[in-house]
Amino acid sequence: MKGEVKFPGKYLIARGDRISSLLERAGNLTEDAYLKGGVFTRLSSRERQRKRIDAILEGLEQEVLRVGSKPEDLTKTGEEATLLSLKTKSILIEKLKKIKPSGRVIIHLKPLPEFAQSKYDLVLEDGDELYIPARPSTISVVGQVCNPSDIVYQEALRVSDYLDMTGGTTRDADEDFITVVKADGTVVRTTGLFSNVYSMRLDPGDSIVVPEKLVRYSGYEILKDSVSMAYQVAVSLAALAFVF
Template identity: 35%
Template sequence: VIAMTRVGNDKVDPSTFASMQTFVNELRTQKAVGRVAITADPSVIASRPEMDPLLEAGDVLYIPQRPSTIAVLGQVMQPGSFPYRSGKTLEDYIEQAGGYAATSDESLTFIVLPDGSARRIRKSWLSFDAQDLPPGSTIVVPRDVTPLNTRQLILDVSSIFSQFAVSIASMAVLAKQ
């Protein structure tokens, strides 16, 4: 992550560092889920006894109902939960959430599966790889932590306007001849 903040010879861009620090502080305030996903299929446990977890004092066993929604969180226009429909793709659910926000980092989108495991999304030039998206999944679209470089933007806009002014002046000179 620190490698992303480098601006030349071992100098850290202060605005990028500040954005990353804000993100880290947000993560620190999140409540830990504290769950352990287990396989409860008796045939799997019979063939692989190491998958049979031992309960400890204070453990609570909770078996949720089969979920019927897909949650889309993070940097989308309208985060929320949407009804699961067989055959819908990750892109369909993101579109249903209004699409990516300008502050999103599409390349870091990931899915949290109902068992608590997470999976990165690989995007090809055509579309996302075929992903099995089971009901109860959560699609997370992270924020782009690289802020707008105001100095570079001013330089780019100034360059465009100066080139435009030179073009207008050249056309004015040619028109007088």
């Protein structure tokens, strides 16, 4: 138990103990606690995340090896696009290898009486950690913007306003995949029929991530699965960067 509780530290748990009971033993929250930014991590979740990343890596590596070893797979019309897709996947493989799973489990903390009645009041496991920060005062804007910065939070501002304050997006920005990583770990993105991230109002501690667009070459767009994978890597890296 770390952060804005009255008695932070390590606690022994009994079978059936929940997050709410741990908060009670820690003396409950301090007046500076920022519940929206609470981070709950679990060793078993970290291991599952690692296995998922390893499975994605294995699939990508096998595909790169398969296509790279069979020139007949490269059609005349799609040869350049296929080669570029392989190059992109090789880059993604290297990025995935650098990701260190956090084991974060997204929970929505509330004042103790209300939280104890919610589905997020999980039964504790050995090795669980809960960190409750003090209220932050900034919004982070990272990625393909002219001046990546932490900007002082203002309640009336929207995502578009914070982007403007960094000088706007660069020519390499993929505006179709702009993502907001909320302080509680949830992710909101621009893709989707009714999504409009630009008009969103944010909370202190939120982050705006502007990924780099994938290269287009000779009229061919990199294969759809590569686009999807690039987005997942970008979001994973962003989320991990702002866990602590």
